[in-house]
Amino acid sequence: MKVIVNGRVMEIAENTNLWDLVVSCKVKPEAVVAELNEQVAGRDLWVNIILTEGDRLELVSLVGGG
Amino acid sequence: MEDHLVIGGRELKNRFLIGTGKFGNKQVMREAIVSSGTELVTVALRRIDLEHDNENILAFIPENVTLMINTSGARNAQEAVRIARIAREAGYGNWIKIEVINDSRYLLPDNQETVKATEILAADGFVVLPYMNPDLYAARNLVKAGAAAIMPLGSFIGSNQGLKLKILIDVLIEEIDEVPIIVDAGIGLPSHAADAMETGADAVLVNTAIAVAGDPVRMAIAFSKAIEAGRIAYLAGAGREQRTAAASSPLTGFLYNE
Numbered sequence: 174m175k176v177i178v179n180g181r182v183m184e185i186a187e188n189t190n191l192w193d194l195v196v197s198c199k200v201k202p203e204a205v206v207a208e209l210n211e212q213v214a215g216r217d218l219w220v221n222i223i224l225t226e227g228d229r230l231e232l233v234s235l236v237g238g239g
Numbered sequence: 240m241e242d243h244l245v246i247g248g249r250e251l252k253n254r255f256l257i258g259t260g261k262f263g264n265k266q267v268m269r270e271a272i273v274s275s276g277t278e279l280v281t282v283a284l285r286r287i288d289l290e291h292d293n294e295n296i297l298a299f300i301p302e303n304v305t306l307m308i309n310t311s312g313a314r315n316a317q318e319a320v321r322i323a324r325i326a327r328e329a330g331y332g333n334w335i336k337i338e339v340i341n342d343s344r345y346l347l348p349d350n351q352e353t354v355k356a357t358e359i360l361a362a363d364g365f366v367v368l369p370y371m372n373p374d375l376y377a378a379r380n381l382v383k384a385g386a387a388a389i390m391p392l393g394s395f396i397g398s399n400q401g402l403k404l405k406i407l408i409d410v411l412i413e414e415i416d417e418v419p420i421i422v423d424a425g426i427g428l429p430s431h432a433a434d435a436m437e438t439g440a441d442a443v444l445v446n447t448a449i450a451v452a453g454d455p456v457r458m459a460i461a462f463s464k465a466i467e468a469g470r471i472a473y474l475a476g477a478g479r480e481q482r483t484a485a486a487s488s489p490l491t492g493f494l495y496n497e
Binding site: 208232237 | 258259261262268282283287289296297306308309311321324325328329331424444
């Protein structure tokens, strides 16, 4: 099943939830903000969000900036 | 006599804002922030790197410091609004620095798109601090649009050139009294910051000059003293510059006969 993560197509298993996907990206969940199909998904909901074909996910975090 | 800086209904005791970009060492960044006494720092929002480890910058920002997300990366008002809303929904607060830039060479802000973004976000309850090219009409429009402060650039971001746009910044300081004026971008030395404060700027934002200094912590301290000195000098009411000399002691009673 294909989803788009940070602009790139990613192949994932059916019934993958958002928490598992984030963890598989080797990032600390507490440092990441997830925007799924242009809506921010609260971290406490990730485990209940099952991804579907064509979902567009942005995983962002704070970085240094002026 | 009390001297307060109020932005968006909130009092800041310190007129020194710091940007967190370009620090090679995050622990040094943290020490610089602490040494500066700043109460407000800017950060940016970016896609995480899916290939490599991502450092968590929040771990290096003292807890008592307010975060202001900037909308860097936004090329138009719509993109700036999106970044702001993501930041707020993610729990990073509602203070937002609008940065709308469509030029990678000079990183000049687009005043028109900045005004549009300010209007939308101010109406949506954000405390909006727009980064702008110092134009009086754009500044007036930003005030009308609901900006909580105005942030004119001193010179190009990261250039350390100082207050190249001083005469236009001075116009804003003179003409805009509804909101604070915070000089942001291009400040390269503590003397530049002092100059801005002596002229009547309400605060300054400094990033590169500290981050790239040989000793960022020391440089943050230098800036802090300069900003305080500049503000006190402004309040003290400096004498005017004049074209010719004016003697310090009387021109009579000299120890000689004519």
